[in-house]
Structure formats: structure tokens, C-alpha cells
Amino acid sequence: MAETQREFDIVLYGATGFVGRLTADYLARAGGGARIALAGRAPDRVLAVRDSLGEAAKDWPILTADAASPSTLNDLAARTRVVVTTVGPYAKYGLPLVAACAAAGTDYADLTGETNFIRDSIDLYHQQAADTGARIVHSCGFDSIPSDLSVYALYRRAQDDRAGHLLDTNMVLRAMSGGVSGGTTASMLDLLTSSSNDPELRRALEDPYTLSPDRAAEPELGGQKDVRWRRGAEIAPELAGHWTGAFAMAMPNSRIVRRSNALLGYAYGRRFAYGEQMSVGRSVAAPVLAAAVTGANALTMGLGSRYFKHLPRTLIDRVVPKPGEGPSEAARDRGHYTVETYTTTETGARYRATFAQKGDFGYKATSVLLGESALSLALDRDALSPLTGVLTPAAAIGDALLTRLPAAEVDLRTERLS
Template identity: 70%
Template sequence: MSGEQREFDIVLYGATGFVGKLTAEYLAKAGGDARIALAGRSPDKLLAVRDSLGDKAQSWPLITADAAQPSTLNAMAARTRVVVTTVGPYARYGLPLVAACAAAGTDYADLTGEPTFIRDSIDQHHKQAADTGARIVHSCGFDSIPSDLTVFALYRRAEQDGEGQLTDTNYVVRSAKMGVSGGTAASMVELVRTAATDDEARRLLDDPYGLSPDRAAEPQLGGEPDMRWRRGRDIAPELDGYWVGPFVMAMVNTRIVRRSNALLDYAYGRRLEYAEQMSVGRSVLAPALSALSAVGNTATVAVGSRLLHRVPNKVVERILPAPGTGPSEDILENGHYTIETYTSTTTGARYRATIAQKGDPGYKATSVLLGECGLALAVDRDKLSELRGVLTPAAAMGDVLLSRLPAAGVTLETTRLG
């Protein structure tokens, strides 16, 4: 069955989870004429979600599918152009669905922030997906759209201006208000536990080019830059007076950006150095906070992996938020983020890309980003990259997302600084 003959444009798998419900709400509002179905393990819960949506969604079909029953995933993937999934931890539940989509030639988008899962997806399914014409696109939420799209936007701006390729590039979270959900907590625990027991996983997490399509082809630019603490002025004069520390999700986002560069045949440049930071302000305590954040982020996997795997699962479950839970309504609606990405080019030009969005970054804002990725894959197919296989958001649909996101309430602009 070809993509044009599929019954649905989008199947949202995991529609009864916390982010799944938010994504269903967004698609009901922004989906236009797209043919959408909701999928998950429980028909009763799916029905309750559909009933909570507007009139337009009441005709959406419901599909029962379960990661523990791969045949149900295979059947689901064969019916649709695109599967959008919020079912994590992805290392535990994700690969059977990737396999189903790769085999069926079905496009796929998820929210994973788990480098080990992405590496497994690449190793096991990239070639088949490329052969069948499937686009398997990981990290389509707050991790890693702002990272991937701001660097892509800077590349496009420098290209337009004829100012060469990108070199030193730094992502800085200027402000953010967000909560924590059970799904994110479960994914982080899964990642740390894996690092504790798997030497190959630890090597992957230590390698800045761990998601590269060809590790031997990558430039040798020195050690991992993700864990630096710095004065803002060392990044850009516009940040003079500020201090920054490493951003907690740099371990995932930086590798997505580097994979995008490689998949795009190093269009950003072979001298690209990329790091992610968050501003800790300009008070007298800022230098200490910056240093502490660097130490804390470095220790998260190194120490946490040694300790967490010794703690019984029942104890961990009592401490962490339950799966399917999330931030309060106030944080969901009043959360926000503003991120600035600075770069210098091979000609000496300097640029800044700014991306901002309202809504809790990991949930409300993420549901918009994921929904737009699903719609881009489903309804803008003639405008997408020709690349197939296990991709990144920028490599699969960079130009389309730059066009779509402003209408979805995501501000993304580039500024020449010098």
C-alpha cells in the first residue's frame, strides 16, 4: 500500500498519556483536513480522550495497539502515512514501533531524549527505512527542536548572506519556566540505569559524535565541549556580565545537531563546534552557580549510574512522579522558554538565532512542536528533504519547520551581529 493510499495521514500513538493528550488537543485545533486516528492500549481510555476533544475529533477512529504485541504495531503502521508517538521510555518501548514503521515505509516522529535508543534505532533500522522510503525522526519536542532548528536557521542565514560556514556555535537558555512529569523522570532513570550496566552505552554517552552516521569521518576538534562553564562574554559580547553553565539536556541535543550536520553532508561546516549552556544570571553568586552546574551535570551520569542501579525499582517509583502525570495547569499554561544561539562563521561574521515559545517547555510547548512535526511529515511531503532513514528534525524537514512554526506560536528569528 503506497503512502497516497493510506487510510490515515497521522496516527497518534500514546494518546492517553500526559503529552499524548496535549498533542491530541493540538492536532484537533491545528490539524486542518488531516485524517487523524488515536492509538493506545486501552480502548476505554482512548474513547475518553476523544470525547474530551472538540467536535471535529469525534469522527477520529480509535486503534488498539501495544508495544508488547508487535503485530498490532505492524498493522497500525501499515494504515498511515505518519506515526507520532509519545510512548516512553523509548529504550524500553520504542524499537518495535520503529521496526514496524521502517518495514512499512511509514514516517515516524517521537519525543525521545535517550541517545542510546537513538543509536540502536540507527544501527538496527536506518538502512531498511532508507530502502522503504521511511523517515524515522527522533527528538521532535523541546528536545531537540530548539537546538536543531536554531543551528539550521543560522546555517541558512549565513548561506543567504554568503558568509561561509559555521564555526564556534553556542546555545544559551536565557529564561525558562517548566515542570517535571513522570514520563521524563522515567526516561532519565532508564538512561542512567543503562549507563550503569552497559560499557558500550557509557562510551556512547561520552562520545560527542555518538550519533554520527560515520564516526570515522567526523572532524577531530578536541574534547567534548558540553560541560563547560563560562563567562557570557566568552560566547558573545552581547552576554557580557552574565555567567553560564551547561544545559542539562546538552548530552542529547548536541549529538542531534552534530548528526544533522553530517546527514546534510556537513553543510554547517567541518569546523562546527557546538555547546549548550543556560544563563545563571549576573549576580555575585553567578560564577559559583555556573561552576556548580558544570559539576552537577558531569556527575549526573557518572555518579548517578553507580548509585541508582542499586536502588530497588519500587523505591525509585515511590520517589519519582508517576508515569502519565505532569505539571500543574498553571505551569502548563504559564511556562515558557527563550533561547539564543550564537555563531561565528568562517568569514568572521557573527549571528544570533532566537527561539521563544509560551507554555511549559517539556509538555505544552512540546505538544505543539511534535504536532507540527507530524503535520509537516503528513501534509508537506512534497517540500521535505529527499533524505530517508533515521533522521533528525533539521535533516528531515528543516525548511518546512522554519516556515510552519511561526504560525504555531513559535518565534524564531536570526539577527546579524557583526
């Protein structure tokens, strides 16, 4: 973004949604003097959110903006350095705001895990954003910062040790307590509906490099399936005795990580291979559980993407959480997650990155990650990547986040194993 004076450092769009309110609350506590405004299509509701945030937010301006009115989004983008948005499903509501930020040279951060939306954002607005100096940074929540930043931290560690490029790299979700937000569920249902109706989209989503800036330049590497179950020892000796199954968010996360590698000039390596899975423990029942988890994910991602349109949406909508709904504060505080990412480099060195955070991953933890991403874009200008366009968290704000996250009680550490 051109360093011209803007009225605000950050505008939070979607402040009345459940995760939007949590993000507003986090910014009020951790904003560090940033000039912040709140935006939404119902000013009275936005004002009520602001009034609940306490003294730090009492003077935050209220802006009216609506995805159905592009002129309001254009005005919003022109007034701020950074727009952070929680308004989804993004494939349905997100592109007009991306367009406004790309045109205005305004940085942008969201929570999307919708690979189809990110692909559309790249195709339509990457070049314009690159030309105006905007950083359009998708997937700044639980999807996909733990994945993206863990690999980036491993790359930095191996680089410091002169251990060579990364080769086989695997993220393993070791522990999790919490729930998927209503907004995330709505996005997943929207994606299943779209892919069920569009065979070409379904094929694109199955491509491990569908977010690559240059698909023809990508290596054809095996072992990058999104749905598989494995013995832990196949990933790393430290996981001997454990079993792993498919992780539901492997598809969007892995494509973000691979795009990061490409955007960074293949800094991780031309033979970098990446996969994600979740640990199901080491009990006698673990192999069966791993197979069951993987099978359920395969049905959802495979048969679900083909036949979802034939399922009764009224029944589905009745049992899944709605956008704007969420757990109690006590339940959010009880949540937590830990992921471990293992890699081997071309010199034979082995490393592990551990990324852990307290708080429900779909709500409290995600709002912290999104808030810190926005603050990085707004306040840490000297630490940002020189890259512009449609980016990933690692490619845009990797170094800034590595510095910021410990103060936000996010534990990210790397260690050499051999």
C-alpha cells in the same frame, strides 16, 4: 514513504498519556483537515480522550495497538502516512514501532531524548527505512527541536548571506519556567540504569559523535564538552557579565545537532563545533551558581551513570514525577522558555538565533512541537527533505518547520550581529 493511498494521514500512538493527551488536543485544534486516528492499548481509555477533544475530533477512529504485540503495530503502520508516538521510555517500548514503520515505509516522529535508543534505531533500522522511503524522525519536542532548528536556521541565514560555514556555535538557555515531564524523567532514569550496568554504552554516550552516520569521518574538535561553566563573554560579547553552567539536556541535544550536520553532507561545515549551556545571570553569586549547576550535572552524568544501579529506586520513584502525571492547565500556561544560539562563520560574521515559546517546556510547548512535526510530515510533502532513514528534525523537516512554526506561536528568528 511511497506515495500510495493510506487510510490516515496521522495516527497518534499513546494518546492516553499526559503529553499524548496534550498532543491530541493540539492536533484537534491545528490539524488543518488531516485524517487523524488515535491509538493505544486500552480502547476505552483512548475513546475517553477523543470524547474530551470536542467537535473536531468526534469522528477520529480508535485503533488498538500494543508494543508487546508487534502485529498490532505492523497493522497500525500500514494504515497511515505518519505515526507519532509519545510512548516511552523509548528504549523499553519504542523499537517495535520503529521496526513496523521502517518495514511499511511509514514516517514516524517521537519525543525521545534517549541517545542509546536512537543509536539502536540507527543500527537496526536506518538502512531498511532508507530503502522503503520511511523518515524515522526522533527528538521532536523540547528535546531537540529548539537546538536543532536554531542551528539549521543559522545555517540558512549564513548561506543566504554567503557568509561561509559555521564554526564555534553555542546554545544558551536564557530563560525557562516549567517542569520535566514524568515520561522524560522515566526515560532519564532508564538511561542511567542502562549505562550504570553497561560500561560500553557509557563510553558510547560520552562520545560527542555517537550518533554520527560515519564516526571515522568526523573531525576531532576541542571545546565540545557537555559539562562546563563559562563566562558569557567567552561565548559572545552580548553575554558579557553573564555566567553560564551546564545544561542538563546538552548531551542528547548536541548529538542530534551533530548528526544533522553529517546527514546534510556537512552543510554547517567540517569545522562546526557545538555546545550547550544555561545562563545563571550576572549577580555576584552567579559564578558560584554556575559552578554548582555544572557540578550537579557532572555528578549525574558521570558518577550517576556509573553508580545509579546502587541507589534505592523505590526512594527515587517516590520523589520524581510519574509517567502520565503533569501540572495543571494554569501552570502549563504560565510556563515559557527562550534559548539563544550564537555562531561565528569562517568569514568572521557573527549571528544569533532566538527560539522562544510560551507554555511549559515539558508539556504544553513540547506537544506543540511534536504536533507540528507530525503535520509537517503528513501535509507538507513537497517541503520535506529527500533524505530517508533514521533522521533528525532539521535533516528531515527543517524547511517545513521553519515555515510552520510562526503560525504555531513559536518565535524563531535570526539576526546578524557583526
